[in-house]
Amino acid sequence: MNKYLILCVDDERDVLDSVVQDLDCFEENFVLEAAESVAEAKSLIEEYQQEDVKLALILCDHIMPDQTGIQFLIELNENSPTTQARKLLLTGQAGLEDTVEAVNHSSLDFFITKPWRGDELREIVKSQLTTYMIANEPDLMPWASVLDTEKIFAAMAKKRADYGE
Known part of the structure; x- marks a missing residue:
């Protein structure tokens, strides 16, 4: 079942480790990777794509050297292999203008402020992964025990109704 990637990107090692x-x-149930830069993140995404592992969710800091998190999320949204990935911004420093830009480019699915609470972060990620799987995974049954069971079963029922099964 590990054909999907969760990628965390932050240039501060302590934050990334947390x-x-x-x-x-x-x-x-997922490949979980960490990258300390946008360049490293791009390399990991490319490496996993070659192994047919799709980027399901990226959790990215905003303020980083070379390229901001929002610029990176917009870029991922415009790239066909990563456009479907759920994109989460985890930051304490993104300004309103930057955030609006990401939202307007449909490049941001969720905004999480630092510091975060672990249980809240897990719930947000679970919800975002559920949304991703419903939209992208033809066989939802294995995900029912891992993600949001109620939403997965509702999506399965809707698919059956839509296809008259």
Whole structure:
């Protein structure tokens, strides 16, 4: 079932380690990776695409060297292999203008402020992954026990009704 990637990007190692630790409960069913730069993140995405592992969710800091998180999320949204990925911004420093730009480009699915609470972060990620799977995974049944069971079953029922099964 590990054909989907969760990627966390932050140039501060301590923050990155905390995020990954908070999300390690997803490792059983997803590939969980961390990158300290946009360049490293791009390299990981490319590497996993070659192994047919799709980017399901990216959790990205905004203020980073070379390229901002929002610029990166907009870029991912415009790239066909990553356009469907759920894009979350985790930051304490993105200004309203930057955030509006990301929202207007349909490049941001959720905004999380630092500091965050681990349980809230897990719930947000679970919800976003559920949305991703419903939109992109033809066989939802294996995900019912991992993600939002109620939403997964509702989506399965809707698919059956739509196809007259």
